[in-house]
Amino acid sequence: MMYCRLKKTYRSGKRSFSIDVEASFKLNAINVLYGHSGAGKTSLLRLLSGLDTVDFGKISVNNKNWLNTETKSFLPIHEREIAYVFQDYGLFPNMTVLENLEFAKKNINQTLLKEIVDVLELEVLLAIKPNHLSGGQQQRVALARAIVQEPKFLFLDEPLTAIDENLRGKLQSYLIALQQKYGFTIVMVSHNLQEVLKIATHVCVLHEGKIEKEGNPNILLKENTSNTLKGTVIAIKNNNISVVIETQQIVIQKDRVVQQEFVVGDLIDVEIQ
Numbered sequence: 018m019m020y021c022r023l024k025k026t027y028r029s030g031k032r033s034f035s036i037d038v039e040a041s042f043k044l045n046a047i048n049v050l051y052g053h054s055g056a057g058k059t060s061l062l063r064l065l066s067g068l069d070t071v072d073f074g075k076i077s078v079n080n081k082n083w084l085n086t087e088t089k090s091f092l093p094i095h096e097r098e099i100a101y102v103f104q105d106y107g108l109f110p111n112m113t114v115l116e117n118l119e120f121a122k123k124n125i126n127q128t129l130l131k132e133i134v135d136v137l138e139l140e141v142l143l144a145i146k147p148n149h150l151s152g153g154q155q156q157r158v159a160l161a162r163a164i165v166q167e168p169k170f171l172f173l174d175e176p177l178t179a180i181d182e183n184l185r186g187k188l189q190s191y192l193i194a195l196q197q198k199y200g201f202t203i204v205m206v207s208h209n210l211q212e213v214l215k216i217a218t219h220v221c222v223l224h225e226g227k228i229e230k231e232g233n234p235n236i237l238l239k240e241n242t243s244n245t246l247k248g249t250v251i252a253i254k255n256n257n258i259s260v261v262i263e264t265q266q267i268v269i270q271k272d273r274v275v276q277q278e279f280v281v282g283d284l285i286d287v288e289i290q
């Protein structure tokens with residue numbers, strides 16, 4: 018288990034924002050930091066990664082301290098074996114895509130590199146420099162560069178937002194498969210409910226810098242009454258409707274469908290209870 022208890026206050030002019038959290042993350046799994054814009058997700062990810070300093074706190078991984086301000090211990094960032102994708106992508110502008118990828122790790126695993134280039138559809142971009150790429154293309158390169166490092170921890174800040182919807186679904190499935198194959202621990206920021214339900218093993222919900230709740234992604238469904246999810250109707254039987262939401266098939270009652278009329282094959286909005 019990865020455990021953290023962290024406090025940090027950011028000040029800018031008269032405004033201040035505090036992170037004050039106690040949370041745990043599952044190892045060898047996909048953990049998501051979920052919450053509205055400004056909830057503190059990126060700030061918490063940066064504190065966990067060691068890129069920002071905390072005012073007070075502790076981070077431990079399987080009882081080994083990454084950080085403990087009480088004992089003044091701090092595990093150097095390179096020893097944490099983390100790869101990151103932050104929102105600015107951080108690609109080297111003077112290198113081509115291929116050079117960016119190859120620079121990520123000594124003795125790069127060529128099989129993994131080929132697989133990632135293929136899945137992330139980077140083949141045609143390999144000779145191009147990042148400032149000639151779209152945001153979505155840069156995001157895919159940044160994701161590939163993090164993965165080829167074969168890290169123990171992959172910290173991802175909204176890694177799929179700039180990518181178009183068709184490819185995004187494929188990449189979500191790829192992240193799940195990759196996590197299972199290599200067994201690393203992913204901590205990622207997302208504010209996309211469908212994405213969280215599809216890929217997360219564990220969710221920490223942030224609100225105003227605090228953890229509101231954490232657990233199985235289903236905690237988001239039970240108490241979230243204002244949201245709807247899109248699903249495809251695959252069967253209607255009396256009052257029960259079978260719907261596929263993302264890749265999951267669920268059976269719901271008719272009164273949870275927003276539209277009055279629909280037939281098998283329709284894309285409908287389902288109210289989340």
Ligand SMILES: Nc1ncnc2c1ncn2[C@@H]1O[C@H](COP(=O)(O)OP(=O)(O)OP(=O)(O)O)[C@@H](O)[C@H]1O
Binds near residue numbers: 027028029054058061
């Ligand atoms: N270095 C800083 N100085 C001052 N305020 C900061 C700093 N870093 C973050 N904040 C403030 O902390 C709050 C949370 O920001 P953060 O980016 O962590 O939220 P978020 O949940 O990731 O939002 P989004 O989904 O929009 O990226 C914001 O109000 C932001 O202005």
